[in-house]
Amino acid sequence: MSADTVKRDNAPKIRAAQIRLLERLCNASAVSGDEGEVRSIVLDEIRSHADQVEVDSIGNVLATKLGKSRHRKKRLRVMLAAHMDEIGFMLIHREDSSIFRFDTVGGIDVRQLVGKPVLVGQDHIPGVIGTKPIHLTTSNERKNTISLDALRIDIGLDSNPKVKVGDRATFATRFTRIGPSLRAKALDDRLGVATLIQLVKHAPENIDLLAAFTVQEEVGLRGAQVAAYTFDPDVGIALDSTPAIDLPDWEQEAGQEENSFYNTKLDGGPAIYLADSATLADPRLIRHFADTAEAAGIPFQFRQPGGGGTDAGAIHRSRAGIPSISVSVPARYLHTAAGIARLSDWRHTLTLLHTALTKMTPSLLSEPR
């Protein structure tokens, strides 16, 4: 076997097994602060592949895969972060035996909640965010949005002892593959989690790979903050999912000839970050990722500079500072009951990350910035 073949064989691939793993990850319930179900999948997948695995005090999974060089200084310590948590709901008050008031966890547009099926708690008790049927509403009522105060989760059971105030709930959407697309809840950020699992399994030998499967990203990058402190890496990379706002209808509605505010586009490949509200990506890392993609013929796009934030926002401000960047898989309809991503974008994201990591040496940080 030639050296080339060996190298290619180590490159991670997304095949049926990896898609099935993404399916399990997306279907798991892991609202911020209650990430146990995803954490146990992650631990099962990576335990035999990493040199060291621990669950830290806040619930992050921290896995280390050391590089092969005997000289510590020749191995760049690269932290990769993907968040295990998803947006969702928390039950805050039982109004009668089966009806709960609830609050949102993470960024959710309340307008899209009405009538959605949900799963409550780690036992996935089915419920629904109920609403009055059309027979009984007036045309005036139908013009108004329904505020969170007026919404309830109904589990349809009398005093189910397993459901209690403080339980989380998620959208009930089950993962589906539709031709070239993946439709699921929680693509943000199970796509990143699934990508990071593959990178741990196929860790490049030139770096120390420090994988952080983080908690509580959706409520303020909290897990990544402590994970970065623990790892104290040379470089930080957040793997996330970012909205694609690339629908043709929306462009026409905006009365514009050209959609100028799409954030990213499906089929555009991995989205390399330049600037968001939380991070100005390190120019050396932007160049490294873009140059790697161009040299290897991997399609990529720059995420439009703008708002939002990823775990990189917490990582780069840790301790005495850590040069950081984010790379995301684009997906439509994030933070709603069902997002849509392209399998090809996910594949290209994994390839770009693996290729870029394989080319990372400490000299990267001596380059001009």
Next chain:
Amino acid sequence: MKSLIQELVETTGPSGYESRVRDVIRTKIETLADEVYVDALGNLIAAKGEVESGGKKIMLAAHMDEIGIIATHIDELGFIRFTTIGGVRRQTCVGGRVRFLNGTRGVISYEDLGDVNKLPTFNQMYIDVGSTSRAECPVRVGDVAAFDRPFSSFGDRLVSKAMDDRIGTAVLIETLRLLNKTPNQVFFVFSVQEEVGLRGATTAAYGLDPDIGIAVDVTRSGDTPKGVKMEVSLGAGPAVKVRDSGMLSDPRVVSWMVDTAEKEKLPYQMEVLEAGTTDARAIQLTRAGVPAGCISIPCRYIHAPSEMVDYNDVQNAVQLLLALLKQEVNLE
């Protein structure tokens, strides 16, 4: 010092892209300090002196970055859409000019709003660099630009698009140049990414772990027609910050500054700023906490392309800093 100020303010360096400013400052200070280095996020740090008996480890911070814009989209006709870096105001953009790091200059204008009294949103604005197509446009998504205005000197009043905070970096450079003997170990930190959230000072302070922190930055003034109600005015001396919206200065640091100014017969004024904050906040909150304060240069029209300071305040800020640093510091 005016030519130093001019060179600093006419260098382009929006947050995250401070390398040119860093290069300019580095050439000025390389031979003046015991050690000069750049940290992980790009802060330029110059160390001077050792901690002697009665001395302290003092961190001074002035930020190299300025507000600016970053390109988000180039349309088919070569017009550039953009978003802001730091606190850019809509009313100061229209008709303004920007300069990208690659030298390309552009004019900011906006879509027809159908009402001349309306202020466009940033999404309604665009930059025209004279291109007629996307292919021809020399600017790419992610390219950054700063406002494009030359330095002006109206007598003692100095005007520039980047007084905030190149004037602070000028004060630090001049202080380092004139500081002969000190019982303190002084770290002159030229910080990055202040305008987007004090990010450089946050990590620099963690790395240095100082005993005392002082930021040198601009502050608003209350001396313009129907302006904000504020005591500070241009030409009345450097301002000793008591509080701003992000920090309560350590009262011992305030007393140290006031007592020193009185003793040295230097003009000074007290500052209470109701909007905004400085690197001093980041220093104060690092690790287990650091006594911190701020010496401010009064400045009119902050974050407009014509920020105005008084040269005398700048020089007196240098004198105040020198007087603070040359002595043993006892904050009890």
